[in-house]
Each structure stands twice: as C-alpha cells, then as structure tokens.
Amino acid sequence: EVQLVESGGGLVPPGGSLRLSCAASGFTFTGHSMSWVRQAPGKGLEWVANINQVGGVRYNEDSVKGRFTISRDNAENSVYLLLTSLRAEDTAIYFCAKEQLGVGFDHWGQGTLVTVSS
Amino acid sequence: EIVLTQSPATLSLSPGERATLSCRASQSVNNYLAWYQQKPGQAPRLLIYDASNRATGIPARFSGSGSGTDFTLTISSLEPEDFAVYYCQQRFNWPPYTFGQGTRLEIK
Numbered sequence: 001e002v003q004l005v006e007s008g009g010g011l012v013p014p015g016g017s018l019r020l021s022c023a024a025s026g027f028t029f030t031g032h033s034m035s036w037v038r039q040a041p042g043k044g045l046e047w048v049a050n051i052n053q054v055g056g057v058r059y060n061e062d063s064v065k066g067r068f069t070i071s072r073d074n075a076e077n078s079v080y081l082l083l084t085s086l087r088a089e090d091t092a093i094y095f096c097a098k099e100q101l102g103v104g105f106d107h108w109g110q111g112t113l114v115t116v117s118s
Numbered sequence: 119e120i121v122l123t124q125s126p127a128t129l130s131l132s133p134g135e136r137a138t139l140s141c142r143a144s145q146s147v148n149n150y151l152a153w154y155q156q157k158p159g160q161a162p163r164l165l166i167y168d169a170s171n172r173a174t175g176i177p178a179r180f181s182g183s184g185s186g187t188d189f190t191l192t193i194s195s196l197e198p199e200d201f202a203v204y205y206c207q208q209r210f211n212w213p214p215y216t217f218g219q220g221t222r223l224e225i226k
Contacts, residue, residue: 035215037162045154045162045205047215060214062119095161104152104209106173108161 002026009112022096038092124218137193141206150210
C-alpha cells in the first residue's frame with residue numbers, strides 16, 4: 001500500500017524558515033517524480049514544486065519566487081521542501097504527491113499545516 | 119500559464135441525480151486533463167486521468183470526456199459519498215501544473 005506521510009509543519013513568524021518532509025513507502029520511490037501541492041485555508045489547490053527521479057527540479061515561480069527548494073533522498077525514500085522568507089500568504093496545508101507517468105498525481109499524503117504569523 | 123475555469127462554482131443536487139461538471143482551459147491541453155475529488159479534511163483523490171480514463175478503484179458511475187479546451191466530469195447517479203469538491207488539473211504545459219478553482223457538489 002502506498003503511503004506518503006508529511007511532517008515538519010507548524011507556526012513560523014514572517015520571514016522565517018521551515019523544512020517539510022515526506023516519507024514514502026509501498027512503491028519504488030526511485031521510479032517516480034514527486035511534487036508538493038498546497039492549499040490555503042478555504043481555497044483551491046496550487047502546485048508548488050516537482051522533483052524528478054534523478055533530482056531535476058521545477059517550480060511554480062509565480063508563487064515560490066526563488067524562496068522554496070525541493071530535494072529528495074532516494075536512500076531514505078523521502079522528499080523535502082525547504083521554505084524560506086515565509087509570508088502570510090504561504091499559510092496553507094502542504095501536500096506531498098506521487099506522480100505516475102502518463103497519469104498525474106495518483107497518491108497524496110494527508111498534508112502538513114504551515115501557518116505564517118507573528 | 120494555462121488557466122482552467124470550472125463551472126458551476128456550486129452544484130446542488132439530490133442523491134440519485136446526474137451531475138455534470140465542466141472544466142474549460144485557456145488553451146488546448148490535448149487530453150492531458152485529470153479530475154480529483156476532495157472531501158473536507160482529506161487529501162485529494164485522483165478520479166480520472168487523460169480526460170476519460172478512470173483511476174484504479176474508481177466506480178463506473180464516474181466518467182470523463184472532452185479534449186482540447188472543454189472537458190466534462192459526469193457522475194451518473196449520485197451516491198451520498200459523492201458530495202465533495204471536484205478539481206480539474208492539466209499536465210500538458212508545465213511548469214506550472216495548474217488546477218481549476220473547484221466545483222462544490224452539495225446535497226440539495
């Protein structure tokens with residue numbers, strides 16, 4: 001059974017940093033790209049970043065603006081998202097999602113809440 | 119960036135009725151469009167990929183159609199557990215992957 005478990009969310013002041021983690025199990029981690037998708041309270045879904053099997057990365061530059069960094073550790077079956085220079089508008093649930101080639105986001109974690117507030 | 123516009127914003131129907139949800143893209147996405155269902159407090163769940171293919175374990179009452187810029191998700195006969203928010207998403211031209219703003223399907 002595929003499992004994605006996010007952690008690392010919390011309350012952080014504006015300008016602060018946070019590192020989110022997603023532990024994956026139940027599938028061949030090295031065979032899949034992974035993404036982070038966020039959802040502000042009461043709002044829709046917004047794709048944030050993608051990392052492919054060998055570490056190539058892509059970002060939603062309009063929302064990230066060079067402040068976030070996605071990475072992965074294939075030995076640990078984990079993907080990470082480093083959030084820096086956080087703003088109130090970054091407040092959201094951050095979901096980790098597994099990408100299936102030719103399909104889309106076929107499995108999602110339950111999310112971790114990031115709250116940016118003083 | 120490809121913008122996806124979903125309609126209606128809210129759809130009020132009764133169990134047993136047919137639901138038709140629309141997603142329109144600002145430019146062609148070929149058939150690289152997916153539909154997701156999200157219930158309160160839960161993660162999204164993939165329903166349909168490549169416009170018309172049901173994901174694993176998705177009941178046959180869910181179907182998708184369309185290509186290019188206009189897409190439809192149909193639920194043939196609503197079950198109580200189908201009342202949720204539905205999102206479309208394109209993977210044709212990225213980054214960024216983009217989602218529609220969602221359609222809330224509520225019980226009438």
